[in-house]
Amino acid sequence: MGRLLLPAITSIGLAMAHQFHFGHIDANWNSAAKTLELSVRLHADDLEQLLRQRHGRPLEIDRDPLAEKLACSYALETVGFDQARLRCLGMEVTTHQVTLYLEAPAAEPPQRGRFRSFSAEFPDQINTVQLLTDDRRTGPAIAFLQADQWKRLRP
Amino acid sequence: MRRAVLLASLAILASLAFGQSRKSPLDKFRQLEEILPTPNEYRTASGAPGHKYWQQRADYQIAVELDDVNQRILGSATIDYHNNSPDTLQYLWLQLDQNIWQKHSDTPLTETAPDLKRFPLPIARRLMDDPFDGGYTIGAVRDANGRELHKQINRTMMRVDLPSPLPSGQSFRFSLSWDYKINNSKRTSGRTGAEFFKKDGNWIYEIAQWFPRMAAYNDVTGWQHKQFLGTGEFTLEFGDYQVKITVPNDHIVASTGVLQNPQEVLSPAQHQRLEQARTATKPILIVTPAEAKAAEKAKPSGKKTWIFHAKNVRDFAFASSRKFIWDAQGHNVGGNPVMAMSFYPNEGNPLWERYSTQAIIHTLNIYSRYTFQYPYPIAISVNGPVGGMEYPMICFNGPRPLEDGTYSQRTKYALIGVVIHEVGHNYFPMIVNSDERQWTWLDEGINSFLQFLAEQEWEPNYPSRRGEPSTIVEYMLSPGHDPIMTNSESVVALGPNAYGKPATALNILRETILGRELFDFAFKEYSRRWMFKRPMPADFFRSMEDASGTDLDWFWRGWFYTNEHVDISLDMLTQYNIDTRNPEIEKPLSKKAKEEEPVTLSAQRNKPLRKRTDDHPELLDFYNKWDEFAPLPSEKKAFETYLKELEEDERKLLDPTMNFYALDLKNIGGVVMPVILDVEFNDGTREELRIPAEIWRRQSNSVTKLIPTRKEIRSITLDPHLETADADRSNNHWPRKPVKSKFQLFKDERDGKRNPMNEGKSDGTPPPSSNN
Numbered sequence: 001m002g003r004l005l006l007p008a009i010t011s012i013g014l015a016m017a018h019q020f021h022f023g024h025i026d027a028n029w030n031s032a033a034k035t036l037e038l039s040v041r042l043h044a045d046d047l048e049q050l051l052r053q054r055h056g057r058p059l060e061i062d063r064d065p066l067a068e069k070l071a072c073s074y075a076l077e078t079v080g081f082d083q084a085r086l087r088c089l090g091m092e093v094t095t096h097q098v099t100l101y102l103e104a105p106a107a108e109p110p111q112r113g114r115f116r117s118f119s120a121e122f123p124d125q126i127n128t129v130q131l132l133t134d135d136r137r138t139g140p141a142i143a144f145l146q147a148d149q150w151k152r153l154r155p
Numbered sequence: 156m157r158r159a160v161l162l163a164s165l166a167i168l169a170s171l172a173f174g175q176s177r178k179s180p181l182d183k184f185r186q187l188e189e190i191l192p193t194p195n196e197y198r199t200a201s202g203a204p205g206h207k208y209w210q211q212r213a214d215y216q217i218a219v220e221l222d223d224v225n226q227r228i229l230g231s232a233t234i235d236y237h238n239n240s241p242d243t244l245q246y247l248w249l250q251l252d253q254n255i256w257q258k259h260s261d262t263p264l265t266e267t268a269p270d271l272k273r274f275p276l277p278i279a280r281r282l283m284d285d286p287f288d289g290g291y292t293i294g295a296v297r298d299a300n301g302r303e304l305h306k307q308i309n310r311t312m313m314r315v316d317l318p319s320p321l322p323s324g325q326s327f328r329f330s331l332s333w334d335y336k337i338n339n340s341k342r343t344s345g346r347t348g349a350e351f352f353k354k355d356g357n358w359i360y361e362i363a364q365w366f367p368r369m370a371a372y373n374d375v376t377g378w379q380h381k382q383f384l385g386t387g388e389f390t391l392e393f394g395d396y397q398v399k400i401t402v403p404n405d406h407i408v409a410s411t412g413v414l415q416n417p418q419e420v421l422s423p424a425q426h427q428r429l430e431q432a433r434t435a436t437k438p439i440l441i442v443t444p445a446e447a448k449a450a451e452k453a454k455p456s457g458k459k460t461w462i463f464h465a466k467n468v469r470d471f472a473f474a475s476s477r478k479f480i481w482d483a484q485g486h487n488v489g490g491n492p493v494m495a496m497s498f499y500p501n502e503g504n505p506l507w508e509r510y511s512t513q514a515i516i517h518t519l520n521i522y523s524r525y526t527f528q529y530p531y532p533i534a535i536s537v538n539g540p541v542g543g544m545e546y547p548m549i550c551f552n553g554p555r556p557l558e559d560g561t562y563s564q565r566t567k568y569a570l571i572g573v574v575i576h577e578v579g580h581n582y583f584p585m586i587v588n589s590d591e592r593q594w595t596w597l598d599e600g601i602n603s604f605l606q607f608l609a610e611q612e613w614e615p616n617y618p619s620r621r622g623e624p625s626t627i628v629e630y631m632l633s634p635g636h637d638p639i640m641t642n643s644e645s646v647v648a649l650g651p652n653a654y655g656k657p658a659t660a661l662n663i664l665r666e667t668i669l670g671r672e673l674f675d676f677a678f679k680e681y682s683r684r685w686m687f688k689r690p691m692p693a694d695f696f697r698s699m700e701d702a703s704g705t706d707l708d709w710f711w712r713g714w715f716y717t718n719e720h721v722d723i724s725l726d727m728l729t730q731y732n733i734d735t736r737n738p739e740i741e742k743p744l745s746k747k748a749k750e751e752e753p754v755t756l757s758a759q760r761n762k763p764l765r766k767r768t769d770d771h772p773e774l775l776d777f778y779n780k781w782d783e784f785a786p787l788p789s790e791k792k793a794f795e796t797y798l799k800e801l802e803e804d805e806r807k808l809l810d811p812t813m814n815f816y817a818l819d820l821k822n823i824g825g826v827v828m829p830v831i832l833d834v835e836f837n838d839g840t841r842e843e844l845r846i847p848a849e850i851w852r853r854q855s856n857s858v859t860k861l862i863p864t865r866k867e868i869r870s871i872t873l874d875p876h877l878e879t880a881d882a883d884r885s886n887n888h889w890p891r892k893p894v895k896s897k898f899q900l901f902k903d904e905r906d907g908k909r910n911p912m913n914e915g916k917s918d919g920t921p922p923p924s925s926n927n
């Protein structure tokens with residue numbers, strides 16, 4: 001039996017005039033360094049609102065001293081590849097987009113993945129993963145919809 | 156580079172592009188008639204309203220009271236419904252949008268399971284059977300004689316049965332009353348709601364979708380009574396509104412329409428400031444921050460009724476609070492005097508006093524230039540609980556500074572961007588009245604495109620979210636995503652689908668496909684044709700083609716009806732030269748070619764071996780000494796004969812300095828697009844080649860383009876200005892160039908500079924280091 005965890009956050013809202021609900025990861029396996037390098041792109045408004053509600057204060061993601069740490073921990077919570085022990089190298093914020101950089105040692109390219117950022121908040125969220133080896137795409141992107149949990153990344 | 160020889164055949168020179176492989180089974184240029192509705196007398200084949208175009212009309216007289224103690228709305232209305240259709244109606248349908256907050260409404264019932272490890276509180280509340288109950292209570296519906304009419308509520312829709320059929324051209328008057336509990340936006344957020352401020356105990360109300368509104372009846376859908384599930388917004392009829400809004404007498408009301416009784420609801424000073432604002436050159440405060448602060452601390456001594464009249468609007472919304480600061484500036488939009496006004500609490504400053512009204516005026520200027528003159532007398536932006544939502548003449552916008560009055564760069568641009576967007580919605584869909592329940596993109600996509608144009612004229616390098624082609628590439632690569640032509644309630648990833656992708660498509664149509672002049676004329680024509688009317692997607696597609704004189708079916712097909720993406724690959728460049736048949740030219744070239752052939756490994760190793768002919772030179776004969784590359788007299792003679800047969804202009808074509816490059820292009824993404832090439836030559840010069848998408852019309856998956864030039868090509872870059880949303884830049888260069896990943900760039904820079912925004916607070920002035 002699973003246990004449900006209820007965090008103290010409220011709805012991000014019904015539909016508003018500004019929508020995003022799309023996330024993307026470039027997941028590159030660096031064959032020389034034997035590392036998995038992730039660039040996780042999330043919409044800055046969505047992430048900022050989520051962190052505000054989770055932490056109960058109106059933080060601004062582009063200047064709050066804790067924003068990087070909180071954003072990293074959200075990424076680590078919602079993103080997974082095989083058993084890789086991901087660590088967060090940092091975050092870049094532009095006006096509309098947040099990119100989180102994650103890395104893990106990996107002897108081989110990943111076989112299974114999980115990308116559930118905002119799937120609890122938005123039923124219409126799509127997240128996609130683009131696998132690369134040494135910065136070359138190895139196939140089409142893989143989409144994660146709300147119901148998708150761990151997914152095979154390769155046929 | 157492969158080098159080959161091209162026969163001087165004039166036929167080949169005439170053919171500049173030719174296909175290589177079999178024609179793809181799907182013709183990307185086939186016409187859209189098989190998909191679009193057949194034109195008729197209501198909607199023409201050119202995309203304009205037909206000679207028998209009609210639309211219904213509904214005029215409303217409403218009295219509403221805002222109960223500030225219990226957060227309730229109590230209303231009553233008399234509606235005059237005008238049947239302009241050619242049909243006789245047996246019943247009327249009204250929309251009860253508020254019923255999505257009824258207990259057991261379809262909206263939560265049809266919600267799918269979230270991440271069960273961690274899910275938001277409102278969903279938990281619904282599951283624990285403590286939902287917010289904000290549905291309508293509807294009183295008796297009566298005709299003009301006071302006779303009660305039978306009504307049937309079907310979730311978010313209500314049918315009112317007419318006492319007798321309503322023939323074409325006739326009107327019907329009926330009345331009804333209602334009430335409902337206003338949602339607390341902290342617990343249940345939406346497009347409307349109330350926000351409570353703990354520290355002073357006051358509320359801001361933003362009230363929308365607050366009365367039973369006539370559903371649209373039209374020539375395409377009949378009654379548009381598709382249930383409201385929360386995403387597909389509204390389809391409404393135009394009409395005149397007379398609305399009496401009763402609120403506590405210390406409230407300030409912002410509303411659709413023109414205030415009819417300022418002398419009754421405003422203080423003499425406020426009234427005078429409002430008059431002064433009409434001709435002001437910057438925003439004038441009607442209610443000052445200090446006055447709003449004082450009102451927060453006082454208690455109301457009674458009620459006041461604010462009366463507003465609005466002509467020819469599709470909806471009506473208002474906001475009310477004792478916390479409101481109010482500023483206003485009169486602005487002349489092409490001869491139409493408009494009052495641009497902002498309402499916000501002290502919590503909104505210093506952002507709101509600086510940007511809101513300015514952004515309203517900027518929006519009216521830019522949007523009017525591309526569409527039609529703003530026809531209404533009022534344009535309002537309100538700060539309250541709603542993040543961003545539009546209604547006629549009024550919109551609600553969320554961004555605010557932090558409590559200490561400082562704000563980040565993101566918050567600043569969020570406010571300017573959302574005000575432009577929501578005020579911009581006056582044009583689409585408030586005036587160009589598209590059916591949002593069916594097609595979100597038809598207003599959001601067009602509005603996001605115009606928002607991009609307006610933002611780019613706000614300040615240099617304004618950081619727009621949508622419009623630039625590169626911003627949509629990752630979404631277009633996502634497998635199985637919805638085509639833009641997908642119903643509003645079914646779309647997954649509504650933002651990129653209905654806002655970002657169509658906005659990008661229109662920007663590309665304007666910059667790359669039609670050019671600004673043709674696009675702007677056609678877009679304006681569409682806007683004017685459908686001003687105060689109800690267009691459908693086909694009317695947009697047809698109008699743009701009709702007024703630009705361009706067949707764009709391939710473009711609508713690729714961008715709006717498929718989920719393919721753009722990825723054109725530069726596969727191979729082959730150089731060809733003319734065979735002049737002149738042995739004096741061709742033989743030395745052949746010799747050079749032979750000499751340039753690599754020496755095989757065996758030949759290299761055999762070279763030092765002593766040969767028998769070295770010891771026995773008598774074995775060498777004529778053939779050992781003959782230069783096979785020396786022109787023979789017979790060959791020279793043959794060339795002279797050939798030259799005599801040619802006309803003078805044909806002789807000129809035998810130019811040995813001419814190069815022909817065959818460029819192999821592959822369409823990997825599926826969407827056909829123009830091919831934009833930046834060609835760099837060995838002498839350092841460059842040339843841009845802009846080839847229309849029609850190059851793909853016979854072969855949509857691969858083509859070869861012939862480039863004749865006297866220069867030698869050093870390199871070619873496809874899509875050099877990033878204007879086509881090409882998804883894979885690694886195949887856009889010949890020869891191939893490595894593209895550094897974002898991850899690597901981040902790692903490279905990680906130990907370098909920190910982001911200056913993280914170093915301290917910003918109050919909108921430059922960071923301390925740049926202060927004197």
Ligand SMILES: [Zn+2]
Pocket residue numbers: 017018576580599602
């Ligand atoms: Zn919008």
